[in-house]
Amino acid sequence: MTVILQAKNIEKYYGNKNNLTRALAGISFDIEAGEYVGVMGASGSGKTTLLNCVSTIDTVTAGHILIGGRDITEMRAETLAAFRRKALGFIFQDFNLLDTLTAYENIALALTILKTPPGEIDRRVLEMADILGIVGILPQYPYQMSGGQKQRVAGARAMITNPTLILADEPTGALDSKSARTLLESLQRLVRERGATILMVTHDAFSASYCDRIMFIQDGKLFYQLVRGSDNRKLFFDKIIEVISLLGGDSHDVA
Amino acid sequence: MMSPSLALRNVKKSLRDYGVYFLTLTFGVCIFYIFNSLESQQIVMELTSRQAAALRTLDKMMGIFSVFISCILGFLIIYANRFLIRRRQKEFGIYMILGMGKWQISRILVLETVLVGAISLFTGLLLGVFLSQGMAMVTAKLMGAAIGRLRFVFSPAALRSTIFCFGLTFILVLIFNVGMIQRQKLIDLIYADRKNEGFKVPRLTLSVALFLLSLLCLGAAYAIMLLFGLPMANVILLAAVALGTVGTFLFFFSLSGFFLRLLRQNKGLYLKNLNMFVLRQINSKINTAYVSMTFVCLMLFLSICALSSGVGLAGALAGETRRNAPFDASLTVQAPPAGIDPARVALEKGVDLDAFAKEYLTLQYYDVGVKIPLNTGEHAVEAPIYFLKLSDYNALLSRQGLPPLVLGPEEYAISSNLPKEWPAAVRDYMAGDSGLTINGVQLRTSPARLEESPLVTSAYWAFELTGIARDQSLTAADLPVIKSALHINYPQAGEPYETLCLNALSSLELTAANGSRLNPSLETKARVLEGSNSTTTTVAYLAIYLGIIFLLASATVLSIAQLSETSDNIRRYGLLRQIGTDEKMINGALFAQILIYFGVPLFLALIHSLVGLKVGNDLIRLVGDKDIWSSGLFAAAVILLIYGGYFLATYWSSKNMLKKE
Numbered sequence: 001m002t003v004i005l006q007a008k009n010i011e012k013y014y015g016n017k018n019n020l021t022r023a024l025a026g027i028s029f030d031i032e033a034g035e036y037v038g039v040m041g042a043s044g045s046g047k048t049t050l051l052n053c054v055s056t057i058d059t060v061t062a063g064h065i066l067i068g069g070r071d072i073t074e075m076r077a078e079t080l081a082a083f084r085r086k087a088l089g090f091i092f093q094d095f096n097l098l099d100t101l102t103a104y105e106n107i108a109l110a111l112t113i114l115k116t117p118p119g120e121i122d123r124r125v126l127e128m129a130d131i132l133g134i135v136g137i138l139p140q141y142p143y144q145m146s147g148g149q150k151q152r153v154a155g156a157r158a159m160i161t162n163p164t165l166i167l168a169d170e171p172t173g174a175l176d177s178k179s180a181r182t183l184l185e186s187l188q189r190l191v192r193e194r195g196a197t198i199l200m201v202t203h204d205a206f207s208a209s210y211c212d213r214i215m216f217i218q219d220g221k222l223f224y225q226l227v228r229g230s231d232n233r234k235l236f237f238d239k240i241i242e243v244i245s246l247l248g249g250d251s252h253d254v255a
Numbered sequence: 256m257m258s259p260s261l262a263l264r265n266v267k268k269s270l271r272d273y274g275v276y277f278l279t280l281t282f283g284v285c286i287f288y289i290f291n292s293l294e295s296q297q298i299v300m301e302l303t304s305r306q307a308a309a310l311r312t313l314d315k316m317m318g319i320f321s322v323f324i325s326c327i328l329g330f331l332i333i334y335a336n337r338f339l340i341r342r343r344q345k346e347f348g349i350y351m352i353l354g355m356g357k358w359q360i361s362r363i364l365v366l367e368t369v370l371v372g373a374i375s376l377f378t379g380l381l382l383g384v385f386l387s388q389g390m391a392m393v394t395a396k397l398m399g400a401a402i403g404r405l406r407f408v409f410s411p412a413a414l415r416s417t418i419f420c421f422g423l424t425f426i427l428v429l430i431f432n433v434g435m436i437q438r439q440k441l442i443d444l445i446y447a448d449r450k451n452e453g454f455k456v457p458r459l460t461l462s463v464a465l466f467l468l469s470l471l472c473l474g475a476a477y478a479i480m481l482l483f484g485l486p487m488a489n490v491i492l493l494a495a496v497a498l499g500t501v502g503t504f505l506f507f508f509s510l511s512g513f514f515l516r517l518l519r520q521n522k523g524l525y526l527k528n529l530n531m532f533v534l535r536q537i538n539s540k541i542n543t544a545y546v547s548m549t550f551v552c553l554m555l556f557l558s559i560c561a562l563s564s565g566v567g568l569a570g571a572l573a574g575e576t577r578r579n580a581p582f583d584a585s586l587t588v589q590a591p592p593a594g595i596d597p598a599r600v601a602l603e604k605g606v607d608l609d610a611f612a613k614e615y616l617t618l619q620y621y622d623v624g625v626k627i628p629l630n631t632g633e634h635a636v637e638a639p640i641y642f643l644k645l646s647d648y649n650a651l652l653s654r655q656g657l658p659p660l661v662l663g664p665e666e667y668a669i670s671s672n673l674p675k676e677w678p679a680a681v682r683d684y685m686a687g688d689s690g691l692t693i694n695g696v697q698l699r700t701s702p703a704r705l706e707e708s709p710l711v712t713s714a715y716w717a718f719e720l721t722g723i724a725r726d727q728s729l730t731a732a733d734l735p736v737i738k739s740a741l742h743i744n745y746p747q748a749g750e751p752y753e754t755l756c757l758n759a760l761s762s763l764e765l766t767a768a769n770g771s772r773l774n775p776s777l778e779t780k781a782r783v784l785e786g787s788n789s790t791t792t793t794v795a796y797l798a799i800y801l802g803i804i805f806l807l808a809s810a811t812v813l814s815i816a817q818l819s820e821t822s823d824n825i826r827r828y829g830l831l832r833q834i835g836t837d838e839k840m841i842n843g844a845l846f847a848q849i850l851i852y853f854g855v856p857l858f859l860a861l862i863h864s865l866v867g868l869k870v871g872n873d874l875i876r877l878v879g880d881k882d883i884w885s886s887g888l889f890a891a892a893v894i895l896l897i898y899g900g901y902f903l904a905t906y907w908s909s910k911n912m913l914k915k916e
């Protein structure tokens with residue numbers, strides 16, 4: 001299996017000399033192509049910081065991050081933007097869809113900024129919408145959609161460019177359990193059917209149980225890893241709950 | 256305390272945010288000063304007492320008008336300020352959290368307002384003083400005054416009233432700002448940018464129907480204007496204005512929906528770069544923007560018309576001066592049948608012509624009993640033609656520094672300086688000329704060219720033609736003299752000669768051969784120019800003044816509307832950046848969006864203006880035959896400068912706002 005993401009001892013400090021916060025305290029890990037990796041940890045443990053650094057929205061203080069073999073910590077600003085739109089896909093907790101655009105247009109936007117030939121766009125949008133089960137809502141505006149539908153549209157937008165890596169920060173955070181389940185199943189299909197690689201920060205064990213591997217973070221350090229292996233989802237879920245209670249957190253919500 | 260330096264830092268930091276506010280203030284102050292400094296401009300002119308009085312009246316008119324203008328400017332400044340404050344509510348909220356009291360924040364705000372006010376007042380005044388030097392030359396030309404020694408023009412009175420008016424406005428702004436801070440609740444300040452309005456999309460079919468309706472309305476309004484022309488009956492004019500306004504309103508109301516539909520058909524264009532985003536941006540805001548768009552479009556239309564007519568009028572005036580006043584003074588008298596020589600009579604009565612005349616020239620007009628039919632298509636008249644001797648005419652030409660006319664023995668020339676379409680009618684007549692007979696000799700028009708040099712100083716057009724024939728043709732016969740004229744040039748322009756001339760000649764009694772009293776008319780160049788020029792100059796200046804103010808108003812409103820929208824858009828542009836959109840592409844989208852907002856109202860206003868000016872042109876041509884279109888160029892330059900300046904300021908400010916987040 002090829003390694004898609006390689007984090008080498010990354011550190012991140014916030015603040016100034018007098019008031020320093022160490023959000024990431026030297027984390028190293030690899031993610032392979034086609035893996036569905038979850039990140040869990042208590043609130044303030046550094047999950048969002050980690051995701052922001054990986055997603056090139058923020059910069060690391062020390063260490064290196066290689067995505068698809070390229071070191072993003074040494075790229076210049078313009079290269080980063082280009083890298084971001086070509087190699088990465090994003091799903092945010094609060095959807096971040098453009099309210100002025102329809103679902104179709106929101107998805108297509110990811111392609112138009114890549115200067116994809118217009119003839120190709122239509123086909124690819126429909127294909128992706130089919131996988132995520134949102135063909136029916138393509139002509140609708142975000143304000144006409146439910147939270148789950150919005151998040152699947154965001155997923156489609158993240159996936160349509162065939163990115164090397166999809167980054168999701170608590171994508172189920174704003175969803176009810178039924179919508180969350182639909183979204184998680186859709187993401188799983190993306191991994192299984194299209195070979196997508198996903199790095200997902202999540203706050204609940206249920207969402208995490210869809211992943212292939214969970215990384216637990218505490219105080220900016222990698223604290224524990226849980227690999228699903230051949231377990232079914234129910235069994236994996238129980239193991240996750242076990243680790244969370246070990247961590248001393250609330251079994252339902254660790255974020 | 257830290258607040259003065261904090262205020263300075265704030266102003267520096269948000270210099271680009273302040274851009275539009277600053278522009279409005281500076282342009283406002285500059286224009287205000289220029290138009291209030293008219294009276295002091297006379298130090299570079301050599302004015303007769305009547306011209307000076309006219310200039311005072313003009314100055315007073317501008318002063319009265321400026322009260323109205325300062326209200327508009329005050330409103331604009333407060334409007335622009337309100338936007339700035341709204342944008343910074345969150346910043347104030349943070350100050351409050353940091354423990355600053357409301358009065359402390361007010362103090363910062365007061366300092367900022369005073370600082371920006373002082374800087375723009377100073378810049379505007381500097382610009383105004385500089386530009387008013389050139390303005391003095393223009394005023395002199397329009398008033399028909401000679402330009403004297405070049406001197407620095409500065410008007411303390413204008414300075415005072417500018418500082419007074421704008422000082423008052425600043426105080427209003429201060430009261431508004433402080434009041435706003437005092438009324439604020441912390442919670443509102445912090446969540447100031449959290450408000451998310453609902454968002455509605457117009458139905459496309461409705462948009463298309465309304466768009467077609469708007470075109471219909473505009474077409475009808477244009478047709479009415481072009482068909483009837485000015486002046487037209489009030490009811491019809493009102494209908495045209497109403498149709499035009501409704502049409503404009505509907506146009507903006509439906510435009511984006513219509514274009515959205517049109518462009519979406521073209522996938523290649525719609526799905527290219529951020530086109531889709533830009534179009535949707537505009538489509539989403541047009542719901543609230545169409546009112547300001549309509550306002551801006553109509554204001555721009557008024558501005559273009561006012562500017563072009565003002566400048567056109569001024570231009571016509573300047574042309575007229577040369578045309579209607581070839582001599583410093585002209586005395587004409589109708590005295591058939593033998594004519595009279597006013598100069599000889601004057602000398603006989605002991606008038607010392609040399610006291611005020613450097614040179615004088617007496618002309619006799621011979622009546623050959625011929626009338627010439629003229630037809631302009633609209634009007635048809637039988638214009639009488641009186642003849643001048645070639646030698647007299649050439650003397651007249653040489654006084655104006657023009658080359659002499661040459662005529663053959665059987666030729667005559669026609670001179671006319673009638674306005675508008677009449678010269679063409681005379682040329683038409685000349686083209687089909689069958690000749691005329693003087694004393695049994697057949698003469699034909701020889702130079703196919705129409706002589707257009709002015710023959711007399713007069714405030715009015717005389718609806719008669721003048722023929723020119725060789726001296727023998729006229730003197731051989733005993734033709735009656737219908738009119739005599741005495742033309743005088745002073746040794747130099749100025750008051751003393753004018754007074755001498757008027758005193759000597761206005762009381763000159765002339766009697767006809769049969770003993771009856773004659774009624775000579777005496778016109779001087781100065782009087783001709785003052786009479787028409789001071790009123791026309793006033794109208795022209797008022798039009799230009801208003802035009803510029805309208806332009807400022809429309810640009811400010813548009814700019815502020817755009818900037819407020821950009822602050823709402825920060826989230827959207829931020830999202831584009833997050834998904835990795837090129838910075839160049841983002842800037843391009845922003846540029847396109849603002850360009851469309853500025854361009855579309857201007858575009859429609861230009862089309863309105865084409866119709867408006869076509870109609871206005873006919874009106875201006877009643878005054879002089881100068882075309883209004885050339886002055887459109889001036890209007891275009893002013894618009895490019897001011898409107899373009901606002902466009903760029905808006906773009907830069909918006910870009911800055913997006914960058915900061």
Ligand SMILES: Nc1ncnc2c1ncn2[C@@H]1O[C@H](COP(=O)(O)OP(=O)(O)O)[C@@H](O)[C@H]1O
Binds near residue numbers: 022044045046255
């Ligand atoms: N922009 C920032 N400035 C200063 N400190 C920050 C910033 N972002 C996060 N932190 C700090 O870094 C730590 C990790 O935060 P975060 O990554 O958001 O945690 P999580 O997402 O796991 O809740 C926290 O202590 C937080 O206070």
Ligand SMILES: [Mg+2]
Binds near residue numbers: 047048
């Ligand atoms: Mg977080």
